Structure formats: structure tokens, C-alpha cells
Amino acid sequence: MSRKYFGTDGVRGRVGEAPITPDFVMRLGYAAGRVLTQTDVKPAVLIGKDTRISGYMLEAALEAGFSAAGVDVILAGPVPTPAVAYLTRALRLSAGVVISASHNPYYDNGIKFFSAQGNKLPDDVEQAIEAALDAPMSCVSSERLGKARRIDDARGRYVEFCKSTFPTELDLRGLKIVLDCAHGAAYQIAPLVFHELGAEVVTIGNQPNGLNINDGFGATAPEALTLAVRAHQADLGIALDGDADRLLMTDASGCLYNGDQLLYLMIKDRLKNGPVVGAVGTLMTNMALEVALKKMGVGFARAKVGDRYVLEVLRERGWILGGEGSGHLLCLDKQTTGDGIVSALQVLSALKRSGMTLAQSVADLLLFPQTLINVRVPAGFDWLKNSAMVAEKEQVERELGDNGRVLIRPSGTEPLIRVMVEAQCADLAQRMAQRIADRI
Numbered sequence: 001m002s003r004k005y006f007g008t009d010g011v012r013g014r015v016g017e018a019p020i021t022p023d024f025v026m027r028l029g030y031a032a033g034r035v036l037t038q039t040d041v042k043p044a045v046l047i048g049k050d051t052r053i054s055g056y057m058l059e060a061a062l063e064a065g066f067s068a069a070g071v072d073v074i075l076a077g078p079v080p081t082p083a084v085a086y087l088t089r090a091l092r093l094s095a096g097v098v099i100s101a102s103h104n105p106y107y108d109n110g111i112k113f114f115s116a117q118g119n120k121l122p123d124d125v126e127q128a129i130e131a132a133l134d135a136p137m138s139c140v141s142s143e144r145l146g147k148a149r150r151i152d153d154a155r156g157r158y159v160e161f162c163k164s165t166f167p168t169e170l171d172l173r174g175l176k177i178v179l180d181c182a183h184g185a186a187y188q189i190a191p192l193v194f195h196e197l198g199a200e201v202v203t204i205g206n207q208p209n210g211l212n213i214n215d216g217f218g219a220t221a222p223e224a225l226t227l228a229v230r231a232h233q234a235d236l237g238i239a240l241d242g243d244a245d246r247l248l249m250t251d252a253s254g255c256l257y258n259g260d261q262l263l264y265l266m267i268k269d270r271l272k273n274g275p276v277v278g279a280v281g282t283l284m285t286n287m288a289l290e291v292a293l294k295k296m297g298v299g300f301a302r303a304k305v306g307d308r309y310v311l312e313v314l315r316e317r318g319w320i321l322g323g324e325g326s327g328h329l330l331c332l333d334k335q336t337t338g339d340g341i342v343s344a345l346q347v348l349s350a351l352k353r354s355g356m357t358l359a360q361s362v363a364d365l366l367l368f369p370q371t372l373i374n375v376r377v378p379a380g381f382d383w384l385k386n387s388a389m390v391a392e393k394e395q396v397e398r399e400l401g402d403n404g405r406v407l408i409r410p411s412g413t414e415p416l417i418r419v420m421v422e423a424q425c426a427d428l429a430q431r432m433a434q435r436i437a438d439r440i
Helices: 022-036 055-068 081-090 123-133 154-164 189-196 223-231 259-271 287-295 307-317 340-354 387-403 426-437
Strands: 010-014 044-049 072-078 095-099 108-115 148-150 176-180 200-204 236-240 247-251 278-282 299-303 321-323 329-331 370-376 404-410 416-423
Touching: 022 055, 022 095, 022 108, 022 123, 044 055, 044 081, 055 072, 055 095, 055 108, 072 081, 081 095, 081 108, 081 154, 081 340, 108 123, 154 189, 154 340, 176 189, 176 223, 189 200, 189 236, 189 340, 200 223, 223 236, 223 247, 236 340, 247 259, 247 340, 259 278, 259 287, 259 321, 259 329, 259 340, 278 287, 278 307, 287 299, 299 307, 307 321, 307 329, 329 340, 370 426, 387 404, 387 416, 387 426, 404 426, 416 426
Parallel strands: 044 072, 044 095, 072 148, 176 200, 176 236, 278 299, 278 321
Antiparallel strands: 010 108, 095 108, 236 247, 321 329, 370 416, 404 416
């Protein structure tokens, strides 16, 4: 059964256009309440959100839908997506819901769900929610309606959780860090975490106004971070995205380090204390990481793009570490989902233990040049039916041979076709990717 509304990271779209409308989101809350809590005697869910102005409207709609299904609602306000995963687990709730479109502009928004265990929902549960959406919405009897309350200490609870993932024998004293919160969900929480661990913190992207999330700041716009690191003569820079489930980092020179490099650094650190059986990347993971891990005796598997699919493969294989080049990193012995703050702390603890810089730690990982071109297309566009594009892809693959690869995939969250070419030469990767993109 194909999914009609759920993409790779929940339901997402432009606010005011289907499906991100108040009436649909209310029905979604009702359907989710019926599916996710049918085995609970007293069901309750947590709702968190990022800083988009539309979050107020969608929060109210979700609350109404859950209440109509007889589900109590706990409102956490603006908190990172992984905070919802943690708090859902810690408070022993039936499910967690996040109102966020992650790295997208403010005019988009979305709804994503976590199970009682703090995991993103598997496909079959999302399909059950979609099936429930087709049924007429009703309402439980008045005495069974769900109640709503706000949790006042959500931020403090999550700050302490993040700090607990950092080794107690270490601290961040002596480090000056520039922290870019993307005007997003972590703007209050992230600075506290790093400050309370001892770092001198310079925060940018921490003045949300409902319209500026991800706008010129954060992991999708790291130029602000690199400039601030140099201007403040900081040791490191950390950039989160709008819902703080992924990160990029910079060193003192402003050089950027992506998720593949940070995952490699964490694996090297873990190997000092014992074997690492394997790690999971995605179809977009740089070939250099796969080659390097195999040389170190670490298995490697590729999942579909999306951290939820990385998580699925990790659980299937019983592995702990995985991630994406975009900065979604998973450390399942620390957190159940991708967490930008927790992942940054794992990198910082590795640097503290080794006494090395970021550049020194990943110097032996020479990434193959990649070019990624996003091409906006009409909704429902199927590139496999574009004969010119298919022919060009096959021709490029023949020319690259064993010295590169091509990946074409539709975005799961936006009407885009993503064309990625990886080659040993950057100019070659750029030319080849542009050739394919020009055929769309």
C-alpha cells in the first residue's frame, strides 16, 4: 500500500495548501489518536513544535483532533524534535508529535510522530493512520474527551538529558564555540547545554520571529557560522537546523565538516574502546566513507535516504552508529533518533579524548567530490518516464565506469528531483550532474 500523505519524514507541505490545513491536521490528530493509542487505557500524547508562526494554528488543530479521540495532550512548546522523542519516553506517554518542517522555509510546516519508545513510526503504522483518515471523523462522549495541559519544565528536562550523554569525567572548559540555532527550536536549549558543560558560547540564529527559521542561518546556510567563527576567533562552530535533529560543524579556520566526516570521527573514537561491528549510511553517503570503514574492519550498509530508514537498518542489524551527510547522525546508545545536540557532544567528547582538532581527526578521510543539483518539478513528476533523462543517466554511468556513481531520486518532502553525481574529480562530477539535470 503506497502512502498518500506521509513522506520520508511525516506529513509536510506549504501551510494553507493541502494537506497542511487546519481541518486536515485536526483529522490527522483524530486518526493518529485512534491508531496510536488503541491499546492504552488512558492515552496521552506530547506535542512539541519549532518556531514557525503556523505552529500556533496547527498545534490547536492537533489538540482538537486528539481530544475528540479521547486522548490527553501535553504541550511542550518550542523544543527540538529529538526532545519530543526523549520526553515521550521519559513521561511514559502513548506517542509524541512534532510540528515542524525541519530545514524548510517558514511557509512550510509538517507533522511527524514518535512511538512510545521514542522511535519514528514504521511504514505500516503510517499506513494505518492514512487508512483511518478515510473514515468519517466523530467524537467520543463528553466524559471521555481528552484534556490538555502544558509541561513547564520540558526545556530543563531535555537540557539535563543532553548533558547526561557527555562523559562525566570530561568538560568543555577552554573551548570557545559559536552555536548557530537557525532561529529554530533549539534557540533556548542548545546554548544552555554547551554553557553548562563549561564552554564559552557565542550564539547566533537565536532570535526567532516566526518567519526567519532557517533563513540565512543554520545547517542549511552555514556561511553565517563560518563568518562568526572567524570573527570571534572561536575554536569550533556548530550549526543546527530548524528542528535541531541534525548538524554541521566547522573548525577554527571556518572549514565545514559534514555528517559523513563527523560519523567517521565518532566511529574512530569508539574503535579505541572496542570493536565497531558496522555502521549505516544512505544512498547519498560518500563512497570514501564506505572504503575507509572497510579498511578499518567496520561493516557498512546503505539505507534509503532519510534518517528513519537508517534507523530501520541499524535495528535490523543490531548496530549503533549511522547517519547522513546532511548531518542526521544516530548514536543508539545515547538517543533513539537523530539529535543535533547529542551528536555534537559525541564529536566534542572524541576531540577532548584525542586532543586533536577536527581537521586532524578526519585528515585520513578524503571525500570523493559530489555534486547535488535539486531541480524543481511539477507534483507527481516521474523521472523514470523521461526517456531523455534516463538515456543521459545511462550514458554518464558508462563514462564514469568504476570511478564514480549516479543517484537520482525524488525528494520525500518537496517537489524536487535530486541529481547526485560522485566522481574522483570535482569538475567532472559537476559537468555530469548538470548534463542529467538539463534533461529534466
